[in-house]
Amino acid sequence: MTAPAGTCPNCGAEIVFRWSGAVQTTCPACRSILVRHDLNLEKVGVAADVPEAMSAIQLGTEGSFKKKAFTVVGRIIYKYELGHWNEWHIRFTDDTSGWLSDAQAEYAVTRASTQQIRAVPGVGEDVVIEKKIFKAMSVTKAAYAGVEGELPFEYWDKSEVSFTDLRGDGDTFATIDESESPPLVFVGEYEDFTELRLKNLREDVPTGAAPQTRSLSCASCGAAIILRTGEAAKTVACAACGAVMDASDAGLKILLQHQARLQHNVPQIALGRTGQLKGKRWTVIGYQVRGITVDGTDYEWREYLLWNPEAGFRYLTEYDGHWNDVNVVKGLPKEITSGARPAAEYLGTRFEHFQRAQVTTKFVLGEFPWEVRVGDKVWNDDYVAPPLMLSRESTPSEITWSLGTYVTPQLIQEAFKLETPLPRPVGVFANQPNPATATSGLGKLFVVFACLLMGMCAVRQATARNETAFSGGYRFNPATGDTAAFVTKVFDLKGHPSNAEVEIFTDLSNDNAFFSVALLPEGTGKGYELGREVSYYFGYEDGESWTEGGNGDRAVIADVPPGRYYLRIEPEHAGTTPVSYTVSVKRDVPRVWPFLAGLVPLMLPALFGFISKSSFEGRRWAESDYAPSGDDDDDDDDNDSE
Amino acid sequence: MMKQHPFYITLGVLLLLSVAAVEWTGWTPEKPTEVKDVPRTVRDNPGSYRPHYIYYGSSYRRGK
Numbered sequence: 001m002t003a004p005a006g007t008c009p010n011c012g013a014e015i016v017f018r019w020s021g022a023v024q025t026t027c028p029a030c031r032s033i034l035v036r037h038d039l040n041l042e043k044v045g046v047a048a049d050v051p052e053a054m055s056a057i058q059l060g061t062e063g064s065f066k067k068k069a070f071t072v073v074g075r076i077i078y079k080y081e082l083g084h085w086n087e088w089h090i091r092f093t094d095d096t097s098g099w100l101s102d103a104q105a106e107y108a109v110t111r112a113s114t115q116q117i118r119a120v121p122g123v124g125e126d127v128v129i130e131k132k133i134f135k136a137m138s139v140t141k142a143a144y145a146g147v148e149g150e151l152p153f154e155y156w157d158k159s160e161v162s163f164t165d166l167r168g169d170g171d172t173f174a175t176i177d178e179s180e181s182p183p184l185v186f187v188g189e190y191e192d193f194t195e196l197r198l199k200n201l202r203e204d205v206p207t208g209a210a211p212q213t214r215s216l217s218c219a220s221c222g223a224a225i226i227l228r229t230g231e232a233a234k235t236v237a238c239a240a241c242g243a244v245m246d247a248s249d250a251g252l253k254i255l256l257q258h259q260a261r262l263q264h265n266v267p268q269i270a271l272g273r274t275g276q277l278k279g280k281r282w283t284v285i286g287y288q289v290r291g292i293t294v295d296g297t298d299y300e301w302r303e304y305l306l307w308n309p310e311a312g313f314r315y316l317t318e319y320d321g322h323w324n325d326v327n328v329v330k331g332l333p334k335e336i337t338s339g340a341r342p343a344a345e346y347l348g349t350r351f352e353h354f355q356r357a358q359v360t361t362k363f364v365l366g367e368f369p370w371e372v373r374v375g376d377k378v379w380n381d382d383y384v385a386p387p388l389m390l391s392r393e394s395t396p397s398e399i400t401w402s403l404g405t406y407v408t409p410q411l412i413q414e415a416f417k418l419e420t421p422l423p424r425p426v427g428v429f430a431n432q433p434n435p436a437t438a439t440s441g442l443g444k445l446f447v448v449f450a451c452l453l454m455g456m457c458a459v460r461q462a463t464a465r466n467e468t469a470f471s472g473g474y475r476f477n478p479a480t481g482d483t484a485a486f487v488t489k490v491f492d493l494k495g496h497p498s499n500a501e502v503e504i505f506t507d508l509s510n511d512n513a514f515f516s517v518a519l520l521p522e523g524t525g526k527g528y529e530l531g532r533e534v535s536y537y538f539g540y541e542d543g544e545s546w547t548e549g550g551n552g553d554r555a556v557i558a559d560v561p562p563g564r565y566y567l568r569i570e571p572e573h574a575g576t577t578p579v580s581y582t583v584s585v586k587r588d589v590p591r592v593w594p595f596l597a598g599l600v601p602l603m604l605p606a607l608f609g610f611i612s613k614s615s616f617e618g619r620r621w622a623e624s625d626y627a628p629s630g631d632d633d634d635d636d637d638d639n640d641s642e
Numbered sequence: 643m644m645k646q647h648p649f650y651i652t653l654g655v656l657l658l659l660s661v662a663a664v665e666w667t668g669w670t671p672e673k674p675t676e677v678k679d680v681p682r683t684v685r686d687n688p689g690s691y692r693p694h695y696i697y698y699g700s701s702y703r704r705g706k
Contacts, residue, residue: 499668598661
């Protein structure tokens with residue numbers, strides 16, 4: 001590292017360059033803008049007063065990016081429609097340089113790219129820079145507002161410059177700067193304030209402690225107004241009269257005299273209230289009501305703008321008691337199609353398109369670091385992957401992606417220590433987690449158990465003894481008048497204690513008979529008795545044939561120990577015609593019904609979960625652009641807290 | 643998935659064991675009348691045995 005030095009040609013003060021590649025610097029004593037020609041310094045102008053900014057970064061601030069230390073050596077300040085931002089020129093320890101962009105507490109580190117751009121992409125168009133795809137997200141017309149310190153090029157007489165911001169995968173970021181021809185390209189990444197590990201910051205600008213506030217009076221009604229974001233505030237709306245004013249104007253120029261429905265739009269979290277969310281303390285600084293009109297029906301929701309000096313801004317949104325914690329996305333979600341529907345992918349999560357609508361700002365209160373106007377319109381596309389919701393807001397000059405996470409009213413209540421309980425959610429919200437998700441996976445488990453049962457059934461069918469232990473044919477003639485009871489020969493029932501199936505088959509035709517059958521042990525022990533009536537009738541009546549009963553029957557006796565048995569059979573028949581019949585005994589007969597019966601209790605929880613989940617999803621999607629025809633929003637009276 | 647649904651897993655395992663036991667023993671909801679101490683004379687004189695099921699012409703019912 002070299003540290004060339006010289007003297008200011010205007011005042012003689014010593015000029016020390018912290019970065020050997022610096023082309024321009026400002027004299028710390030007289031604010032002359034000096035351009036370096038080898039060792040000579042030429043005064044080319046005088047730096048304008050640097051606008052006050054809420055940034056804690058200053059010349060000499062040290063930090064690190066990707067484990068490489070840097071020092072802030074210069075600064076360009078730009079003013080644009082929504083305020084101003086800083087481009088801090090940073091020198092790394094390897095004597096290379098880059099830029100630390102600092103806009104509304106959003107930080108990005110970039111380096112100049114050698115790639116040249118043939119045509120500057122329009123908003124929404126893709127461009128390949130250093131073999132990576134970037135999408136143009138916004139075009140900003142900015143005006144030079146001041147310089148400080150060392151810069152790698154002469155930059156003191158610029159007027160309006162056009163910047164195109166681009167986003168790529170992950171946190172990658174690029175800017176096309178049209179101050180030169182061909183345009184300059186810078187490529188880098190977004191970085192969190194804490195990750196930059198900045199030291200030697202301005203002590204008069206808070207970086208996480210109590211916010212710096214400004215007290216003003218409403219230009220319309222005189223009520224006290226507190227600007228909690230200090231210089232960052234661009235628009236402020238008086239909570240007393242609803243007048244919307246330009247916060248960057250010293251006299252609070254009135255942009256909108258009053259807003260209708262002020263009395264109906266009382267924020268549930270008061271402006272200025274602080275709360276602990278995601279480990280940081282956030283202050284509610286702004287409140288707006290936005291809405292869409294779908295099929296002639298107006299839907300409105302409320303948005304709370306939260307601010308933390310280190311982490312920047314985030315939103316809380318509320319619709320019918322459903323809350324979302326929303327952050328602007330730094331990376332670039334990938335827009336894809338899922339079947340015939342649009343979808344998006346971001347950080348490995350797939351989001352299904354839910355709704356596209358034009359959003360109108362209906363009402364604002366408090367302060368905003370950008371210009372907010374009642375009547376502002378943007379196109380909004382919501383993509384859902386509960387509990388997440390990815391939203392794409394687009395205007396002709398800007399595309400903004402934000403990621404919302406569904407949170408319970410209880411969480412908001414506790415975070416902001418609200419005295420009044422927040423209303424319970426009504427209906428089903430787009431990214432509300434499905435309570436039946438707890439049953440997801442039951443279907444797969446059911447399939448596993450069903451397969452096991454069917455496997456067991458197959459094994460049983462293949463390995464069961466299923467043998468005929470006895471079979472005999474007989475004829476009973478009721479006309480003889482003798483007792484019909486008789487016993488069979490002794491037979492063996494083998495194997496483990498299992499079932500024995502007794503089957504009777506007769507030649508009955510439009511007749512019935514009764515069989516008293518006893519399976520008795522040859523020796524001592526337990527016997528089993530059955531009474532079976534066999535009845536078989538059929539005929540032809542009114543042009544149709546009919547049958548009733550059958551000419552056979554069977555009965556199963558469970559858990560019969562192995563041993564030697566015989567049957568005592570006593571047929572009875574009310575008629576006079578002889579009855580021929582066979583009786584057989586089968587041992588260890590496999591069955592299917594126990595396995596099918598086992599499926600039922602297994603299936604019920606999975607089925608219940610599936611029905612509950614489907615019902616909830618049906619109600620969710622009934623509110624979307626993809627609602628089945630005929631669905632209306634008739635569930636608004638239902639309470640569905642998470 | 644296994645850790646998510648311990649009760650369902652328990653239910654499933656118990657059901658598998660129950661089905662196996664039912665099928666192994668041949669259990670059936672149909673209950674025949676069990677008779678103990680069957681006299682050895684039945685084989686010699688089957689008519690002397692009084693069964694529990696008696697036919698009454700058009701229907702039968704348990705006797706005794």
